[in-house]
Amino acid sequence: MADSRSRARILVVGAGPAGLATAIEARLRGLTVRVIDRRLPPIDKPCGEGLMPDGLSRLVSMGVRLGADDLSPIRGIRYVDGSTVAEAEFPGSRGAGIRRLRLHRALVGRAEELGAELSWGVELLDMEAHRGTCRLRAVDDRAEQTVEAEFMVVADGLRSPTRASLGLESPDKPEPEWRRYGARRHYRIAPWTDHVEVYWSDRAEAYVTPVAPDEVGVAVLWGGRKASFQTLVDELPELASRLRDARVISKLSGIGPLRRRALSVVKGRAALVGDAAGYVDAITGEGLSVAFHQAGALAEAMARGDLRGYAKAYPSIVRLPNAMTELMLLLERRPWLRRRAIRALSKAPAVFERFLAVHCRHRSAGSLIPVAPRLLRHLLL
Numbered sequence: 001m002a003d004s005r006s007r008a009r010i011l012v013v014g015a016g017p018a019g020l021a022t023a024i025e026a027r028l029r030g031l032t033v034r035v036i037d038r039r040l041p042p043i044d045k046p047c048g049e050g051l052m053p054d055g056l057s058r059l060v061s062m063g064v065r066l067g068a069d070d071l072s073p074i075r076g077i078r079y080v081d082g083s084t085v086a087e088a089e090f091p092g093s094r095g096a097g098i099r100r101l102r103l104h105r106a107l108v109g110r111a112e113e114l115g116a117e118l119s120w121g122v123e124l125l126d127m128e129a130h131r132g133t134c135r136l137r138a139v140d141d142r143a144e145q146t147v148e149a150e151f152m153v154v155a156d157g158l159r160s161p162t163r164a165s166l167g168l169e170s171p172d173k174p175e176p177e178w179r180r181y182g183a184r185r186h187y188r189i190a191p192w193t194d195h196v197e198v199y200w201s202d203r204a205e206a207y208v209t210p211v212a213p214d215e216v217g218v219a220v221l222w223g224g225r226k227a228s229f230q231t232l233v234d235e236l237p238e239l240a241s242r243l244r245d246a247r248v249i250s251k252l253s254g255i256g257p258l259r260r261r262a263l264s265v266v267k268g269r270a271a272l273v274g275d276a277a278g279y280v281d282a283i284t285g286e287g288l289s290v291a292f293h294q295a296g297a298l299a300e301a302m303a304r305g306d307l308r309g310y311a312k313a314y315p316s317i318v319r320l321p322n323a324m325t326e327l328m329l330l331l332e333r334r335p336w337l338r339r340r341a342i343r344a345l346s347k348a349p350a351v352f353e354r355f356l357a358v359h360c361r362h363r364s365a366g367s368l369i370p371v372a373p374r375l376l377r378h379l380l381l
């Protein structure tokens with residue numbers, strides 16, 4: 001087996017959205033980057049495919065070119081719980097639905113244009129965080145090489161074997177009944193909505209995202225035991241009737257358990273980014289936006305030559321999204337409270353809009369204080 005040695009200023013492991021965004025941000029700061037992924041592009045993944053407005057504007061600021069054909073504008077969020085409907089619009093700019101394959105192509109295009117070196121079909125075998133070495137293997141001919149890097153970026157996704165091999169996997173695991181899973185499928189049907197619609201049942205939520213003029217993506221999230229996608233959709237009569245005559249046009253693809261925690265996002269010369277850095281749940285649909293914010297902070301720290309800057313910035317990037325996610329999970333686990341909350345939001349749309357503005361980083365969390373009594377009143381009525 002051939003074994004060669006090379007050097008890289010930055011080696012990024014994983015060319016998903018987080019790894020590619022980090023490579024783009026690093027190149028924008030003039031750093032030399034090599035990115036590897038064990039798969040071949042374009043890479044798909046189970047995802048709701050909704051981009052929050054701040055995620056979309058991060059893509060624009062990275063110079064990622066997305067045409068009108070790639071994006072389906074999204075005006076806001078709509079919750080559907082039986083006959084109760086609550087909806088709110090994003091403040092300021094719109095979000096978008098985008099097929100992961102198109103997003104991947106656009107990110108790859110921008111990274112290449114900026115001069116990042118992208119190696120496909122190459123997997124990480126092991127990483128030595130303190131020495132700054134990675135052992136890689138080409139998937140097709142199994143040739144091995146050792147790369148010495150000043151910084152190593154771990155962007156290998158939710159299950160991140162690298163996080164575990166660096167000793168950064170948190171031992172805390174949710175009990176089986178609290179484990180959550182996600183799956184998605186696409187349907188050939190003209191979108192009937194310009195919102196991300198979230199349909200709630202007592203054991204699942206389904207996210208409908210328009211992703212093309214004749215296509216919607218449906219992502220289902222649920223907790224506890226394994227369940228069939230179709231059964232979960234059938235338990236949502238409003239959604240099931242919409243999809244009844246629509247043709248399924250993508251393979252069912254799922255992932256889980258979702259909750260993962262890293263003990264630290266920096267170790268030696270390695271930094272974790274995206275889902276590899278820790279993930280609570282997909283219930284708020286903002287993993288991509290959060291990953292793009294992290295990518296900017298990580299590239300900035302590498303440009304300054306010190307990963308401690310990233311370790312310091314990281315908590316402030318994830319604090320609010322994680323708090324919102326935990327709040328939503330609280331509702332998800334208590335159907336009576338969820339029903340009350342959605343009913344309250346349907347009666348107080350301005351309060352829902354304020355929540356969404358906080359969620360989109362448009363307003364501070366403190367701006368919820370003046371509207372809290374109104375929400376409480378509707379909750380108690």
Ligand SMILES: Cc1cc2nc3c(=O)[nH]c(=O)nc-3n(C[C@H](O)[C@H](O)[C@H](O)COP(=O)(O)OP(=O)(O)OC[C@H]3O[C@@H](n4cnc5c(N)ncnc54)[C@H](O)[C@@H]3O)c2cc1C
Nearest residue numbers: 014016017018038048049050124156157182274275287288
């Ligand atoms: C059901 C569901 C719905 C979601 N809905 C939304 C949504 O609507 N909006 C949103 O913003 N977010 C959503 N998310 C979250 C979003 O999908 C993730 O946050 C995002 O994909 C994270 O990107 P990533 O680059 O960190 O990981 P990934 O996209 O998983 O990329 C990791 C990459 O690493 C590569 N890799 C792994 N191991 C190795 C190795 N050893 N060597 C080389 N390469 C390797 C993989 O091939 C892969 O390409 C959802 C998630 C789920 C599960």
